[in-house]
Amino acid sequence: MDVRSQDHEGHAGLIGPTVAHADAQPQPPRESGAVVVPEFGGAVVLAAQAMATRFELVLAGLPEADLRAAGEEALDxxxxxxxxxxxxxxxxxxSRLNSNAAAGPMPVAGDVFALLSLCRDIWRASGGVFDPTVGPLMEAWGFRARAGETWRPPTDEALxxxxxxxxxxxxxxxxxxxxxxxxxxDVRLDLGSVAKGWALDAAAIVLREHGVSSAFLHGGTSSVVTLGAPPGEDAWHVEVRGLPNDRARVAMRDQALGVSAGHxxxxxxxxxxxxxVLDPRTGHPARGARVAAVTGPSAALAxxxxxxxxxxxxxxxxxPEGYAAVVV
Amino acid sequence: MSMDRRGFLVSAAGAAAGLALLPETLPAAVRPSAGPVNLAIIGCGRQGRRLGIELIDKLGEGARVAAVCDLEERLARNLAGRARDAQVFTSYKELLDKAKDVQAVIVATPTHLHKAVALDSVAAGKHVYCEAPLAHTPEECAEIARAARGASTVFAVGCEGRSNPIYQLARTFYKTDAVRDSVSVYAQDHAKTTWGRPGDWWLDPATSIGLPGEKGVQQFDVAHWYRGSYPKEVEARGSIRLHQDGREVPDTVRATLRWADGVELHYDATIANSFGGRHETFFNTNAAIKLAWTHGWMFKEPDSPQLGFEVYANRQQFHNDEGITLIADATKLAAQGKLKEGVGLPNLSHYYALNDFLAAVSTGRAPACTASEGARATMVAIRVNEAVKKGGTLTFDQAALTGV
Structure with missing residues (x-):
């Protein structure tokens, strides 16, 4: 059996904002695989590696020193x-929960509890199609195997x-x-399908506290948060790859976007x-769609x-109300 | 020249090898604390939040964050929201006065405000964990250390190397013939960051003690702890290589700290390039030890004798050099087939420092880094920064260090 892996797991890199700042010369997009990140005069770009992907912040609208200081705190x-x-x-x-929570109740911090509660609420509302405990299924299907590692598909009994x-x-x-x-x-929580968005929401709060009102934040290009719009523009114009042309461009202003794909x-x-992407209802890889994009106020929810x-x-x-999905 | 840990141990060091570390004893009547320790975090900026989250996430059995305080209420509320039922204050004096159930205080305010908070907390009968650097002048360091010595409570300073399991393990090798005699020490701290804006207190010449003071103190303390003595002089310079934003505090610093036995510590810090990150390397005649806070390695010379633990050791290749991974319980991990899992620490070093503090409060024993050791490390770091500002050589006041 063959295991194909690319540079990151989870949501696929599918989106690329196409931005031209009215007061500056548009520059050629910088591409890395499926990623296109906006570059325009006056913007400060900061990045960090986390959650097996690259987080990038494109910040504008304040003096550079202020943007850098705010951005560094957001990346922290x-x-x-x-x-x-x-x-x-x-x-x-x-990891501590996965090791110890079967032995008895473990207290967690307020923000972690809020995230787990959010996961529980979405799991309930979605009828179980979103489930952050599918880690053991991922292992059984070989998605955690190293490239080239021998692996056999699970039998029905094993599943x-x-x-x-x-x-x-x-x-x-x-x-x-x-x-x-x-x-x-042996329950295994894995928050990979929500944590990038959660982190971007938290980073956006930090930026707003520092007075940043124009920003484009993404994690691996599959999770996005926008603050305001680029200076002189009405919105961040984002292109979602893999969607039909007439539905691929999204105008975003203080909105978030999440994109999932099986590849x-x-x-x-x-x-x-x-x-x-596993279907928790069957235990098998999902085959219902190629790409799904959701927009709304929160990146974690998206x-x-x-x-x-x-x-x-x-x-x-x-x-939920306020969220829209495009699925192909 | 073979004066190092062997020579040091044999000769009892003293004046010949520089100032020996003074024995640390707490006053006799430290009161052990039963059950989880009720803590207050004073200063909820980046460092206070970092410590607070670690306490809430991982150390809940030993501690409860009962109160938080920051002049900026939103920062205090942000941290309080992660704890359970933590009281929020914007005045530390009010916290000390009203939060009667608080037994211990984490001081994570700006460095130049440490003294007032630390002294008032000690006077209020609280156990204190004070972030390193301890203070922003030598005089304030000495004053805090004096107050801590006179108290019946624990006073710990966040020099994190001393409670770090890898650093503790490596030090046991450093003190034996496994590495033999000291050649030199190298410490670097490289990051690519603005380190804030020119108006921030750590970049304000009136309150800043620069990269050596704010960051280097951790690495200088490791060198003091390993070598068992303090340097006699420092030659240093600094410049601004990247951040031409009006700041006066150098973003790049080089310093050479010299010991009486001729050993030098070469310190290299910058916030203009991140290559190599933060680590310390002790070069000795039989081996080099490289320490990188969550990881550690020993690089042996080909002519050095084989060590017993090498049979089990995990190794990592660094270009032409093979490093033996230094990790506690390597033999046990090997027996369990988990050695590869043990190539680094599962937690960052502040976890171990906080854990050590809680253990000290619970048992009444001395913390890994006492107020006196924290004061000495800070005094050295401040002096290095003064040498940077001067752009030349300064000596260390051995009497002042001895007197702490």
Missing amino acids: EITSLHARLSAFEPGSVV ARVRTRVGMHLVELDDAARTVRYTVP GREVVVNGAVLGH DAWSTAALVAGGTPAGL
């Missing part, structure tokens, strides 16, 4: 959240065994005590290419709901 917030939320960092909160420890219903959240408990052993990390089983839309193969039930 992102890297801090990576250290706390990554299931692959042994010291993270999520059935794995599925006994998959499901957000196995994660007990005590709102009063602010604790987390797994009701069976980016794939396995080949009997000649069929299977994407890495992220999570884009995964739900991809799994559902269309606009998912329960998509």
Whole structure:
């Protein structure tokens, strides 16, 4: 069996804003794979590696020194959240939960509890198509295998065994005590389908606190937050790759965008290419859609709901008011 | 010249090798604390938030963040929102007066405000963990250390190397023939950052103690702790290589700290380039030890004797050099087939420093870095910064260090 991997896991790099600042010479887009990032005169661009991808902040509208100081603090917030939320960092909160929460309730910080509560709410509202506990299924399907590593597709019996420890219903959240408990052993939370958006939302708060009102933030190009618009423009104009031409351009102003696609990390089983987004209802890779894009006020929600839309193969039930999905 | 840890140990160092580290004892009547320690965090900026989150995320069994304080209320509320039922204050004096259940205080204010908060906290009978650097003048360092010595509570300083498991392990090798005699020490701190705006307190000449003071203090303390002595002089210079934004505090610094036995520490700090990050390397005649806060390695000379633990050791290749990974419990990890998982620490070093402080409060033992050691490290760092400002050579006041 073949394991194909690209540079990052989770949401695929599919979007590229196309921005021309009225007062500056547009510059050729800088491309890296599927990524196009805006560059225009007066903008400050900062970046950091986190959550197995590249986060980039394009900032404008204030003196450079102010933008850099604000942007560095926003990137600090992102890297801090990576250290706390990554299931692959042994010291993270999520790793500690995965190791210990089956033994008894574990208290967590208010923001972590809020994120887990958000996951629970989206899991419920989406009828279970969004589920941050599919990690064991990812392993069973070989999406965590290293490139070239020998791997066999799971049998039905093996999948059935794995599925006994998959499901957000196995994660007990005590709102009063602010604790987390797994009701069976070996549950594995993996917040990869929501954490990038959560981090971008947090970074946007930091930027706003510093008075930044014109910014384009993205994580791996699949999660985006915009603040205001580029100076002299009415909105950030973003192109979502993989969507039909008439629906590929999105005008964003104080909006977020999440894009999910099955490609980016794939396995080949009997000649069929299977994407890495799992359908928690069946335990198999989702085949309902190629690309799903969701816009709305919060990047965390847009992220999570884009995964739900991809799994559902269309606009998912329960998509909150203020959010819109395009699924192909 | 073979004066190093062997010579130091044999001769008891003293004046010949520079000022020996003074024995640290707490006053006899430190009161152990039972159960989780109720903590207050004073100063909720970047560093206070970093410490507070670590306490809330990972150290909940040993500590409860009961109160937070910052002049800027939104910063205090931001951190309070992550804790459970933490009281919010904008005046630390009011916190000390009203938050009666608080047993210990984390001081994470701007450096030049440490003294007032630390002294008032000690006077209020609180255990104190004060961020490094301890203060922004030698006199204030000495004053805080004096107050801490006279108190019956724990006073720890956040010089994080001393509680870092890898640094502790490496030091046991450093103190043996595994590495033999000291040749030199190199410490670098490279980052690409603005480090804030010219108006920020750490870039304000009136309050700044520069890169050596704010950041280098951690690395100088590691060198003091390993070498068991303090340097006698420093030659330094600095310049602005990148940030031409009106600041006067250099963004790039080079310093050479010399010990009485001729060993030199070469310090290289910049915020204009990030290559290599932050690490310290001790070059000795049998091996070099490289320490990078979450990771550590020993690079042995081909003619040095084999060490017992090498059988189990995990190794990493660095161009032409092979490093033996330094990690606690390597033998145990090897037996469990988990050695590769143990190539680095799972937590950043401030986790271990806070954990050490909580253990000291709970047991009444001395913390890994006492007020006196933190004061000495800070006094050295301040002097290095003065040499940078002068662009020349300065000596260290051994009497002042001895007197702390």
